[in-house]
Amino acid sequence: MIKTDILIIGAGPTGLFTVFEAGLLKLKCHLIDALPQPGGQCSEIYPKKPIYDIPGFPEILAGDLTKNLLEQGKQFEPGFTLGERAETIEKQDDGSFIVTTNKGTKHQAPVVAIAGGLGSFEPRKPALDNLEIYEDNGLEYFIKDPEVYRNKRVVISGGGDSALDWSIFLADVASEVTLIHRRNEFRGALDSVEKVGELKDLGKINLVTPAEVVELHGNGKIEAVTVNIDGELSQIETDHFIPLFGLSPKLGPIADWGLEIEKNAIKVDNSLNYQTNIPGIFAIGDVNTYPEKLKLILCGFHEATLMCQAAYRIINPGKRYVLKYTTVSGIDGFDGTRKEAPKAVVQSI
Numbered sequence: 593m594i595k596t597d598i599l600i601i602g603a604g605p606t607g608l609f610t611v612f613e614a615g616l617l618k619l620k621c622h623l624i625d626a627l628p629q630p631g632g633q634c635s636e637i638y639p640k641k642p643i644y645d646i647p648g649f650p651e652i653l654a655g656d657l658t659k660n661l662l663e664q665g666k667q668f669e670p671g672f673t674l675g676e677r678a679e680t681i682e683k684q685d686d687g688s689f690i691v692t693t694n695k696g697t698k699h700q701a702p703v704v705a706i707a708g709g710l711g712s713f714e715p716r717k718p719a720l721d722n723l724e725i726y727e728d729n730g731l732e733y734f735i736k737d738p739e740v741y742r743n744k745r746v747v748i749s750g751g752g753d754s755a756l757d758w759s760i761f762l763a764d765v766a767s768e769v770t771l772i773h774r775r776n777e778f779r780g781a782l783d784s785v786e787k788v789g790e791l792k793d794l795g796k797i798n799l800v801t802p803a804e805v806v807e808l809h810g811n812g813k814i815e816a817v818t819v820n821i822d823g824e825l826s827q828i829e830t831d832h833f834i835p836l837f838g839l840s841p842k843l844g845p846i847a848d849w850g851l852e853i854e855k856n857a858i859k860v861d862n863s864l865n866y867q868t869n870i871p872g873i874f875a876i877g878d879v880n881t882y883p884e885k886l887k888l889i890l891c892g893f894h895e896a897t898l899m900c901q902a903a904y905r906i907i908n909p910g911k912r913y914v915l916k917y918t919t920v921s922g923i924d925g926f927d928g929t930r931k932e933a934p935k936a937v938v939q940s941i
């Protein structure tokens with residue numbers, strides 16, 4: 593059982609910033625995310641796009657914003673359960689909640705902050721027979737640990753940034769990388785498309801277009817795929833087949849937690865602290881709704897900050913918190929680090 597003060601469901605920008613704001617109040621956070629890496633939409637959909645409306649950053653790449661948020665929260669030592677979807681929630685007699693993931697990992701906290709964005713991202717699966725036989729037996733929809741593919745033969749399918757970027761990365765890790773796409777054109781960052789072209793010329797990526805994987809083979813584990821290359825069938829032997837066709841967000845299991853839902857989002861009390869209809873469960877960032885809601889990163893940051901104050905009062909009943917500026921109080925990390933605020937100099941002249 594993983595125990596923490598605030599259990600955050602969703603490690604997007606809102607969830608990540610919560611770690612920092614909670615840390616200032618001496619509250620510990622643990623984050624669950626269905627994706628294998630933190631950053632939510634910023635790292636999954638548009639890591640290389642510049643964002644222009646983060647206060648204080650005239651321009652910042654979404655991937656860099658994620659890195660900065662992780663760095664900012666690091667001193668408060670957040671825990672992570674990644675690659676697992678929060679599935680069920682049970683209220684305990686002491687008022688705390690137990691949240692269990694689809695892989696059975698259990699987490700307990702007095703406060704739950706749902707920062708689930710558009711919902712948990714589910715992979716778009718190819719329309720092939722017997723997918724379930726091969727899932728996690730050579731067929732993967734996410735790359736969690738690239739080392740799994742070291743010196744292995746890999747077939748990647750897809751035409752977007754994920755397919756391009758992973759083909760480039762694995763070209764130096766796997767023994768053989770084949771990239772299959774149903775069109776000759778790719779929809780991705782220009783430099784990634786050019787790099788794949790270079791690696792093809794160097795013989796480090798087998799590029800097969802226009803083509804589609806139409807059949808999977810193997811005895812309980814992927815051993816080969818049949819590819820339809822412009823009307824002709826051919827077989828490619830491989831250890832792994834990784835279709836990267838994008839992700840579709842679904843509110844998913846959270847929709848069944850007894851929360852008030854409106855237009856696929858969780859209703860909250862925005863006049864107070866973003867609490868849902870269930871005391872102790874809050875919803876912040878893109879996942880919530882209230883009058884005049886804006887789905888923007890900076891709004892998620894604001895909501896996280898107010899939610900943490902409410903969490904503090906639940907966890908420390910009767911204790912008063914006096915707001916202190918970080919410029920005055922400095923920051924005491926849970927890892928023993930201290931960021932000192934310069935003391936005012938008293939000097940007579």
Ligand SMILES: Cc1cc2nc3c(=O)[nH]c(=O)nc-3n(C[C@H](O)[C@H](O)[C@H](O)COP(=O)(O)OP(=O)(O)OC[C@H]3O[C@@H](n4cnc5c(N)ncnc54)[C@H](O)[C@@H]3O)c2cc1C
Nearest residue numbers: 602604605606625626632633678708709711712877878889
């Ligand atoms: C192309 C694009 C460009 C954008 N540009 C801007 C911009 O310029 N400025 C701006 O302010 N905003 C922009 N946005 C919107 C911005 O990305 C979102 O407002 C922001 O990501 C919301 O953050 P979040 O943390 O609330 O949710 P998300 O980033 O959606 O993160 C939610 C996380 O929760 C996880 N999750 C959900 N349900 C579960 C579950 N049951 N179990 C485990 N994990 C779960 C998901 O996997 C996801 O990682 C853009 C969005 C897109 C798609």
